[in-house]
Amino acid sequence: MEELLHDHGLSVSTLPNKGRCLFTTRDFSPGEIILSQGPYVSAPNKSSRCDWCFASSTIKRCSSCHVVCYCGSRCQKFDWKLHRLECQLLSQLEKNRIRSLTPSIHLMVKLYLRKKLQDEKVISTTVMDNYSLVKNLVSHISEVGETQLVLYAQMANLVSIILQWPDLNIREIAENFSRLACNAHTICDSELIPLGTGLYPVISIINHSCYPNSVLVFEGRMATIRAIQQIPKGSEVLISYIETAGSTMTRQKALKEQYFFTCSCPRCIKLGQDDDIKESAVLEGYRCKNHTCDGFLLRDTEIKGFRCHQCGLVRGMEEILKIAGEEKDMSEKASVALSSGYNNEALDMYLKVEKLQMKLYHSSSIKLMRTRETLLRMLMEMQDWKKALTYCRLTIPVYERVYPTIHPLRGLQYYTCGKLNWLLGNTNEAIKSFTQAVDVLRITHGTASPFMKDLVAKLEEARAEGSYKQSSMKD
């Protein structure tokens, strides 16, 4: 593998506090592909998706096991060597066992089947595609808590029941579940909608930073790492494992819980410094009571409450707790209404949540941004383009604050803004937003994917319409 990576301008080193790390042995430019890899194994997040490509249209269940789906004979053929074995096992399973075939169990069953097929040379191995790469992935099993260990053991038991192999080691399967937890990646489409999970053992060598120099994107099953900045020779390739919109404490907690390390990236080393405390208060804390003031609150132990950092106004704990309680209740009700399909009721409730959050949180609050994202999605589903655009516009300044200039989510939000403006006939606004989207997404997503080609075509169409409108006005 070293040789192959070297040909790609990469090398693997080990650092005492990080384990294996991927380094560059040449310069990489923004948008350039650093590494691409297909999954060792992958599984869709819903049984109604194609098991190979994750498509959800023109789906047909396998006529033999009635469990796994394919979108057509092409995908079925690609998966046939593995599914032939899987199909026999699934066909024998009782109905209630089939129900316990969650995406994680499914992925683990496929992992063992692939290993078996490679051991028996039915499926070929390559330096980038073999089980020893999986075995080398960190598992952190000795740091996993007891409750989680019990869960892994139960899941391992289920895998063993499905596989029915005499020599299976439950401990080893449990450890592999722990490996998946800190190495597998969520496979998303170009708009970052999750489709499934995949294990990409070479890509899994890449470590995390909350201020990464690279991004992981998918085209179908293929995972691609792209440089999002100029990366000089001799640098470590770093991606983000988590949602980086959040305070340093929130990010560190997420990393510790799932990946068992304390991040010391350029953002995290600022933990506890003045700027970091202020940013946390804006993103996750409360706002000033005076609505004409844009200040955020800092805890004041003397008054047992909060004081605005900007105008000094005091806000009592009791009032905050009262609104926070109402907001929590309403958020829970709204979420239940949405998942039960009561869309109009859910919309009303989320609007109430937004009102309460505006009283409670700063205008750049992450919680408020999430509520507005939900409202945006709901309004788009209802085809209320005008209101959807209002919400999309409200999220943009927060996206610009919490994500770096080149970040896929930021690019996608400009894209949504462009689409809504286009639908509403705001040609110049659409051109502006599509241009912003292209500037970001051509780096994160490259220019060759159908998604990017479509986006560029939309921008060109908007530009043509803009020129036509301008010339008509002159006439």
Ligand SMILES: C[S@@+](CC[C@H](N)C(=O)[O-])C[C@H]1O[C@@H](n2cnc3c(N)ncnc32)[C@H](O)[C@@H]1O
């Ligand atoms: C997907 S693996 C990355 C490769 C790993 N270093 C190895 O040796 O295989 C994730 C694990 O790498 C380590 N890791 C990743 N990023 C790190 C960082 N920024 N600082 C310290 N450890 C990190 C943690 O142990 C984490 O659970």
